[in-house]
Amino acid sequence: LISNLSLLPPDALLGLMAAYKEDPRDTKVDLGVGIYKDDAGQTPVLKAVKAAEEMLLTTETSKAYEGPRGNQLFDNAVERQIFGDNSEARAQGRVVSLASPGGCGALSVAVGFVKRLSQQGVVWVSSPSWPNHAHVVRAMGMATDSYAYDEVSSGPHAGKVDFEGIKTTLAKAKAGDGIIIQGPCHNPTGIDLDNAQWEAIAHLCVEKSLFPIVDVAYHGFGNSLDEDMLGVRRFLSIVPEALVSYSCSKNFGLYRERTGCLVAQTQSTEHTKVTLSHLADIARASYSMPPSHGAAIVATILDTPALYAMWVEELDLMRGRITSLREAMALALRKHGKDVAADRIVRQKGMFSLMQFEEGAAQKLVAEHAIYLPNSGRINVAGLKLDTIEYVAKCMAPYLK
């Protein structure tokens, strides 16, 4: 039977990760998959994570299943990250959450839920977006459509959110459709909605009866933990119902521990119960119950003041390093006459920057210079190093528009 199948190409980002590992050139630069790296090019375990693991080693007494919601201390702590400490929706019992295998596991369950709400609906994804968004939607048996997101032309709005474009494309959306909206640090553009735009998009969702899935994968990588969530909080205060997928991969550096959470906001405690029953049912048919180690680490950090302070400091350092790399890259690009690209890279937030290259540039940069980036032209800014930035900018400049 397997002879009926043909070989699939690897996932673009994961394929790039494997090709980078095998490349013997010692000048190679990895700007592919979104993983934070330090000046030495390493992705060390955060000190706060190590300290939490040490505590867990002595306090954990069982590996028995925790149930469909996983670690509820973790669930509550993530809810506080999303809604803040004084949330009316939480106080009113309109919020419930389940730990999940990474943000991706949360997204899959979220899309499965939207499908139960509207069999004929589609899920709208920004264009561009993280390629796996559309992949997850289709794998869950739903169709996707895309809404415009950023202005790429070279006018005064270049590299900004194209809010008119968002509204025009979403005019075609139908009641019951889902929409994935990324939280802080949009992947791949690094261009975020401002707070007024979050509000406007919330009203649009209400007017058109769209069901929102807010994907928060880079909390703390924009401006600060609090500031990053202002737009999302405003949005959630306007829409009556929403799901939020929250990933701890980047901000806690827990990539391989697959640590995420799916948070639901509903209109009433009764709807909260119904929603939880469906989310747990969808999860049960897939991964059954969530992994525990990463969730226990995050709960320990968020609920232990000394570890929390340690984590915030480490997160600030990661964000600060990315900001310096953006500034250094902009300086290097300006030396090569690439002012537009330089302006963009300093304005963007988070790990990524979507460079405006000529067609085929990414393949050439990989083949000729061992600079690894996906064909979309997205670079993981955290993969740059101060001592290689000049080289990277020089190699990229001839291909930049």
Ligand code: LMR
């Ligand atoms: C990325 O976009 O590089 C990250 O979100 C990692 C991934 O799983 O693709």
